Amino acid sequence: MTAVADWTPPPEVDAHDPMIREVELGQAVTVDAEQVEVEAYRQGGPIDADRSKEPRYAVITGLAEQDRAPIIPAWMRNRSQRWRVPLATAGFALYVLAFHLLRLPKYMVLGAAYAPRGGWRLGAALLSWLWVTEQLPLRLRAVQRLDTETWIKLHKEVHGSRKRHAWIVAGGLVAVVVVLALGWRVGGAAALWLSVLAALAGAARAGAPVDRPLIDRVTTSSRFTRLTAEAVRLALVQLAIPGLREPAALTFPPPGIHRDGPGWLARVNLPGGVTAVKVLERREELSSALRLPMDQIWPAVGPAHAGQLDLWVGNKPASQMGNPRWSVLNGKPLSFFEPAPFAFTPRTDPAQTVLFQRNFLLGGQPGSGKSFAARGLATIALLDPLCEVQVAEFKGVGDFLDLEPLCSRYVVGTDDQAFDDGADMVRWLFGEVGRRGAVIKAMREQGRAPEGKVTPELAAIKGLGLHPLVVVLDEIHELLAERPEVADMLTRIIKRGRALAVVLVLATQIPDAKTIPSGLTKSVSSRWCFSVLEQVANDQILGTGSYKRGQTGTVYRPVVDAGWGYAKGFTAEDGPVRSPWLTPEQWAAVTAVASALRGGRRVGADDGPVAGEVFRRDLIEDALAVVGQANGSHWLGLVEGLAALDAESYGDLDPESVGAMLRALGVETGDVKVSGVTRKGVKRRALEAARERRAVTAGAR
Known part of the structure; x- marks a missing residue:
């Protein structure tokens, strides 16, 4: 231990630093010397390190560590926008x-009508500029006031201006003649004739009324064209967000x-x-400030930081x-376990989701598109040949009727019969979740499902x-x-069924x-809020505080x-x-593809779990x-x-x-030669190796 009064700063510490001087003057404290040195740096050292003595190459190469603007624009790097x-x-x-070619005859008629008036206007404007007529009132006023000196000064100035303007006009006429002569020769x-038409077009535009332009507008309403820094x-x-007052503070x-x-x-x-x-919470005010509809502006938190x-x-x-166009119309199969497009973003990019380990809640007013969205999720499931789909709709109008042959x-x-059937469906599903849970538990004990999931x-x-x-309840x-x-059974199904497919x-x-218990809605991981009237309904679908977060x-x-x-x-x-919003013909095409992928049968209807005793x-x-x-x-013999x-x-x-079951147990499969014939199957030594690994794993547990 060393007294503070006896401590001297190390060479790299500025001895004149006020904090160090305070230590030198002595405090009635005895501490470890190294601790005092660290505290001296911590309390009195500079905040920003002095880089003036660093090697020059360190300063230069430091520029390479900065973020650089991309050479290729963002839209060219995006595959869908490219x-x-x-x-x-x-x-x-x-x-x-x-648009304009179709209206060309109209433009020609109007041009012929407006050209004489436009020519007169252009000629009058040229003569007024040549003769400097705007000075005439000043000279008349000088005459009325008998101000000879002012009149002479104005006369000299206008005479010089007329001479300069005359030379400019003469030069312009010579240039026009030369251009016409060259055009005639070439x-x-x-x-x-092209020159004449161009002149007539210019004259017609000059002669057109202000409220009736010569050329029709392509767009009939105001159209947002560009977002500028000043507008933002x-x-x-x-x-009026606290702390956000100066435009220059926004970078x-x-x-x-x-x-x-x-x-x-x-x-x-x-x-x-x-x-x-804070900006997301004021989206309505932002819409007013930008003078744009709310569904045209989409604020979000940036990727770098919360600010x-x-x-x-x-x-x-x-x-x-x-x-x-929805990509499922391409007719390719999808997978329950892989991402699939279910909707489109405002940028028209496909939004993807995975059905596995998710449950979905769709809410909104009548006519907001819930049933179509539920059909889209069901369609993704139908395009997986292994996926079973069940549907219960209690609107009673048959929104999913065309999918019935596949369910x-x-x-x-x-x-009452429909409600009884729906309740029976939920009870069956509750029992099915229990059965699957027992199967997964047994498989996990035998090393077949390490994570306890399908x-x-x-x-x-x-x-x-x-x-x-996949079960749809509309x-x-x-x-x-x-x-x-x-309700309680549905809640337990949602909580337990995620890992059970x-x-x-x-x-x-x-x-x-x-109507819907909060425990049920809170258990759902994926929510989709369509048109709702107010904040309460919005937060009941998306979760408390969602409305305030935009x-x-x-x-x-x-x-x-x-x-x-x-x-x-x-x-x-x-x-x-x-x-996705498909036509009846497109829905028919999608269901036809799904039916072909499933071989025309209803998956699950005759696929009872025969392996319960396995x-x-x-x-x-x-x-x-x-x-x-x-x-x-070989497989057939096995x-x-x-x-x-x-x-x-x-x-x-x-x-x-059988092959899939053995591979799930870690058994290697491949070509096997039996009785001189080589075919796909399993070798005895592969089965023995898997048995030994299982024994070692069980002993370790």
């Missing part, structure tokens, strides 16, 4: 060309304001202490934007009853009002706590904005999206018993041997299912 932007520009240019009469700064300052980091899809994106750094959420705002403004309101169970109606490989095993299951509030006892899609008009469906109108809503928990980024047996040991002392077995060993457990399995 062609969309130039195609949209070319399409608009062709539209303008066709292009002949065509060039001369003014609008944000007008929000635009790279890439600043730029084109982003069918609109503009402004990335703004707000003043210190001001968060982007960065991403303000995207569309070329036109989202409710007026067309719906792009293992379909309920429609508003009578995997794509396990779902593909035919007869195990672990295939994906107008769920009607069922809960008539059969309230099913069981998904619920709930659609409702009335998301209040009296997550709202109150900006949409039923029917007019049908399909638009705010999606939360579907993807990594929450935001407004629009569900888990009482050890598949590896049974396979070794079938193989015996041989090198291995299936026949297992069926002979236990027909009740293995009788309905096919070679593909």
